[in-house]
Amino acid sequence: MNAACGLLLHARLATLEGADCGLLADGALAWRGGRIVWAGPCAALPRAFDDLRDTAIDAGNALVTPGLIDCHTHLVFAGSRADEFERRLQGERYAAIAASGGGIMATVRATRAASEDALLATSLPRARALIADGVTTLEIKSGYGLDLATELAMLRVARRVGETLGITVSTTLLALHALPPEHAHDRGGWVDFACDVLLPAAAGAGLADAVDAFCEGIAFTPAEVRRLFVAARTHRLAVKLHADQLSDTGGAALAAEFGALSADHIEYSDDAGIAAMAAASTVAVLLPGAFYALGETRLPPVAALRARGVAIAVATDLNPGTSPLTSLRLALNLACTLFRLTPSEALRGATVNAARALGLADRGRLAPGLRADLVLWDVESVADLAYWIAGPRARRVIVGGRDLGGHAEP
Ligand code: DI6
């Protein structure tokens, strides 16, 4: 039997079809050539799939979801920022640590000093941790190089993470993340370089699936981001934005104006920004790990997002400074506990809506024609997924119809 063909029986399928989680009791799912060919009640499974019955997996009524999609990470980096964690515990603020040469620049120094092989070696365990708890698609941003060679190296390493582990990695050039020391007194020069050299180089090498920026008082202005987005448009690259995380800079509206796939964080976005996102179908990516780690208090405008019908995604923001978080399921828990998402909203945020935030139409639901990326969980209900705070719960992780392994049944 081709390993990319298979059949799953007696599962509580969360298909993510329709407005909620599309739950189907005693469900069956068949796939061939790495794609789903049938999903429905066991009792209605057509005879055409009888050849798959011999090797069928009996889920024993366990919950089965699409593979989780972590649509916002900075997973490739070198070094640790545990020292800054201790400084923040003593009362220092993130922005003050950054201003004193720490923060993003501390990671830039470590990342520039690392070889590509060393970067890969430190990144793989983080990706493996995400996969072990159900992630089958991952976005990884650059942004800790802040020079041509290191930014491209980060993107190459991101691609290698996907190739090594057999999962899809969507790469994002985070072209405006921080001002490199070489340009400390030349902001315009750095923005020119990002738009005229870095972005074309990444695009030309096929290393970037999207372009991102950090639009914030301590980072880049809307005018600077606008320049970058115009350049991205010239190179036909999709855009995303770190928007309104620590203050309202109009980032949500700016992202929407450029038809961004997503505006991420958005704690401080106003109603006009949310309305613009709704009109542009820009996904709101909520990042509760950073909110938690920084001790933020301003909640994202979840009620406005719901009222306007903006798709909500949830991601880890895995990074060494503000979200050292290697479990997307824990991000779901935090999104429920801190932001009051329902467990169903949280699961939609890590599947169907996360796929949209990456512009990937071939995944995020269990439906014929889509990739056979799925997770068999050691839980019965969708609420269970977000309820358990720590410890992996994925029994089996299947990517493109092939078993990536998983944890032993309890
Ligand atoms: N927003 C974030 O949350 C990360 N980058 C960004 O633009 C933080 C990055 C870091 O502190 O290393």
Ligand code: FE
């Ligand atoms: Fe981020």
